[in-house]
Amino acid sequence: MILGEKNSIILTSVLFALPHAISQGIPQMLATFIVSLVWGYLRVKTGKIWPCMVLHSMFNLFCGYIVAALTGTPVGSVAIMLIFMIFLPVMSVVILVKSGAFGHRKRGVA
Numbered sequence: 712m713i714l715g716e717k718n719s720i721i722l723t724s725v726l727f728a729l730p731h732a733i734s735q736g737i738p739q740m741l742a743t744f745i746v747s748l749v750w751g752y753l754r755v756k757t758g759k760i761w762p763c764m765v766l767h768s769m770f771n772l773f774c775g776y777i778v779a780a781l782t783g784t785p786v787g788s789v790a791i792m793l794i795f796m797i798f799l800p801v802m803s804v805v806i807l808v809k810s811g812a813f814g815h816r817k818r819g820v821a
Contacts, residue, residue, distance in 0.1 A: 720751035721751075724744050728740045750763040750800075770799055
């Protein structure tokens with residue numbers, strides 16, 4: 712990586728979060744930035760994009776559709792959404808760490 716892991720994750724997260732400010736407002740942009748930092752970390756550490764894609768889908772499902780179905784009030788929706796915005800990324804990292812997904816692979820050795 713030209714920018715290094717840390718700077719690449721931050722830059723990618725900013726670029727991912729900016730469109731959310733336009734479509735959903737500043738609070739959602741900030742939340743998206745934080746979640747994107749976690750997904751960027753997962754991408755760098757696992758070397759795979761699919762865990763991030765699965766997490767993005769789960770995040771959208773829980774924070775969008777299921778929350779709207781569970782609560783009829785905006786306050787309830789926001790409260791549940793904030794819980795999932797913290798819970799899903801943290802649990803995802805814990806699961807990936809426990810599963811050994813961050814283990815280093817030996818290359819070129821048969």
